[in-house]
Amino acid sequence: MNEYLENIYKDLEAKYFYQKEYLNAAKEILSSLELVVNQHPELVTEKVIERFIVPDRIITFRVSWLDDNNNVQINTGYRVQFNSSIGPYKGGLRFHPSVNESILKFLGLEQVLKNALTGLPMGGGKGGADFDPKGKSDREVMRFCQSFMNELYKYIGPNEDVPAGDLGVGGREIGYMYGQYRKLVGREEGTLTGKGLTFGGSLGRTEATGYGLCYFASKALSTLRNTSFKDKRIVISGSGNVAIYACQKATELGGKVVTLSDSNGYIYDEEGIDLALVKEIKEVRRGRIKEYLEKRPSAKYVPNSKDIWSVKCDIALPCATQNELDLDDAKKLVANNVIGVFEGANMPCSLDAIKYFQDNKVIFSPGKASNAGGVAVSGLEMSQNSLRLSWTFEEVDKRLKDIMENIFDNTYKTAKEYGDEENLLLGANIFGFIKVAEAMLKQGII
Ligand code: NDP
Ligand code: 2IT
16 A cells, blocks of 8 residues: 555544454555556545545434334444445345444445446445344344334435345345335335345346356356366355355356355265255254254264364355454465355455465455345346346346356456456456546546
């Protein structure tokens, strides 16, 4: 980072010293922009980076709801509307007890670049609540979602801000929130994505992030190492939406996925993960990953999810959550000769882990590039809602694949142009930033 960028970071650090996730994301992005700033002095005079790095606004609200015992429960809800220079705010809602302003600002900032990379006209935002869906009854989840939407509906709309799912928010939650939204506004507007297929959802949205991750990884493997998923051993963390569909596509492409995890531990199955069983446990029963052993006693369960990175593999796909893979984990993966680490989650790898991968010639792709398939198909859901049409699964899947391959091409080309050929993080940051910065410059100081 040059002095100018360093000063921007120092100002953020002084003001938001308690927001470590946000500062981490800001540092990672600012560290990529030195050459861009040198080439474009107008970015400095117009203070584009200073404007880009902070959200347009943050909405915070109380969510009160009744649990099954008729006790009043209170949570905090948020929507971070980060940047709308290239289109309406777009990004997921996360329900997890850890949710706070720092995490949502980090996710919102990442989303701005990710959405720019998709090539679709979407700005970036993120939201959620410190609500823990775990152990709640279906009715409790419904009442929470309705109460959450009673406040959020005032700030969103098809041309303003279009939320979707993220960690802890899947089809069930989107359905409840969309039902309440329609009730409140009295119109059918498609304002959420990830909706059910009978009320405006898109085929392929459920699979999109995991499939997209594998399309991206395949393109990277073939371009950079002349290889593919075929016969590779794959370690995947998480067992939610992203992990499950990454496992499905990686297996379809000829790889053998040997692990999945949740926050309690991981399963290891040398014969390859039985995905039908996982879907039954996670999607139907909403159970824990260790239940896998009840039907597959030959598999192993390790009650420490962090240890997953010591499992020998050729390809690692971290698909659980931020900061789940640190420098020590990176060292274990490299010692086991990993070829590529492709992020399915948002910022699962720490900055020093990423540097270690890059220094050791491991292909590394940041989530903002390789997990963009989810929001890309959300964008396609918005298009279908506007057209009042539904495309077939094959049509959506083909567009998804094209988008992911394009993202790889653009990040790779940009990294090369800026003199660091395999640095896909640099390429993604610069390509996404230039698009948003140009839109900001052309629209004046607002
Ligand atoms: P889900 O809620 O469907 O699944 C999350 C999974 O990660 C669960 O298995 C959860 O286990 C596990 N997990 C959470 N925390 C930890 C931890 N500390 N250690 C190990 N496992 C953990 O979420 P998604 O699959 O949708 O999201 C996963 C990641 O992908 C997130 O970073 C999200 O932001 C990102 N993402 C999601 C997209 C989407 O479309 N859904 C799109 C792009 C990115 P447990 O049940 O124990 O909590
Ligand atoms: O992190 C992400 O890209 C998502 N959670 C998906 C957002 C979306 O709007 O589909």
